[in-house]
Amino acid sequence: MFSVDETLHSSRQKTADLVPSRYALSIGEIDALVVSDGVLPLPASTMATNADPADLANWLKRMYMPPDKFDWPLNVMVARSGAQTILIDAGLGGQFAGFPRAGQFPQRLDAAGIDLESVTDVILTHMHMDHVGGLLVPGVKERLRPDVRIHVARAEVEFWISPDFSHTVMPNPVPEVLRATATSFYNEYRDQLRIFETSHEVAPGVTVRLTGGHTPGHSVVDLVSGGERLMFAGDAMFPVGFDHPDWQNGFEHDPEEATRVRIGLFQELVKTGGLLTAAHLPFPSVGRVALDGDVYRWVPVIWDF
Numbered sequence: 001m002f003s004v005d006e007t008l009h010s011s012r013q014k015t016a017d018l019v020p021s022r023y024a025l026s027i028g029e030i031d032a033l034v035v036s037d038g039v040l041p042l043p044a045s046t047m048a049t050n051a052d053p054a055d056l057a058n059w060l061k062r063m064y065m066p067p068d069k070f071d072w073p074l075n076v077m078v079a080r081s082g083a084q085t086i087l088i089d090a091g092l093g094g095q096f097a098g099f100p101r102a103g104q105f106p107q108r109l110d111a112a113g114i115d116l117e118s119v120t121d122v123i124l125t126h127m128h129m130d131h132v133g134g135l136l137v138p139g140v141k142e143r144l145r146p147d148v149r150i151h152v153a154r155a156e157v158e159f160w161i162s163p164d165f166s167h168t169v170m171p172n173p174v175p176e177v178l179r180a181t182a183t184s185f186y187n188e189y190r191d192q193l194r195i196f197e198t199s200h201e202v203a204p205g206v207t208v209r210l211t212g213g214h215t216p217g218h219s220v221v222d223l224v225s226g227g228e229r230l231m232f233a234g235d236a237m238f239p240v241g242f243d244h245p246d247w248q249n250g251f252e253h254d255p256e257e258a259t260r261v262r263i264g265l266f267q268e269l270v271k272t273g274g275l276l277t278a279a280h281l282p283f284p285s286v287g288r289v290a291l292d293g294d295v296y297r298w299v300p301v302i303w304d305f
């Protein structure tokens, strides 16, 4: 289990951080830690671009949510397997002024006692700004080891050379910022990239695999050890996806393929009974998926304090 450096537990931090931003668990021999990067307030319509607005309004009402804005949680994960420390996604960083409550990953990693210097590998589920932006925060690259390996699918790197936004529904200026951030990330880290085709075992029991859908190179990460398993599913599913897996998200570059991927992963999770964590499910975003008639049900774990 991750241990916290006592020197980081100053009374100042205790009072400044009343809401926890990290949740640790073990998957067999693998230590895993979910860290919150904050939340992204987005127009509610972006999570159901093909739904009847009345159906979306009903869903939001049933969830006790306001009708127009929906806070997307934003989670990253750290895994330790053998001698490797693996960061899975990196949060928003300072890439978008419209999301001032996100981008907290560097200081929250510090608060969790994880040194950037100890990270041997970074896995990116995809290159949207809320997943790579943290790597562009001033000082982060300088603290990462020069030989850090950043694993990303070939299809993702190639997509961002000339990205297609024609099937997306995003508020402005999000597409331009996504494009600029992916380009900055590539230019900054091209020498560290370890590009994989369809899957790659990054460390014992830690495997990234291509799913496509959300973006052409979107990938999920499986942690498997000692008969236990957890999938970090990136942006394959959002909170609304359990009740309405066919509702398309405005950030999906191929919404029909993204729906097939989402349903396929839900079915897989129902079958395996493995744990699910996803970038935009409510923190700490650790639970299982049950089949409930035609829809899916999120079954959160009981916190193990």
Ligand SMILES: [Zn+2]
Pocket (backbone or CB within 6 Å): 128, 130, 131, 235, 279, 280
């Ligand atoms: Zn995202």
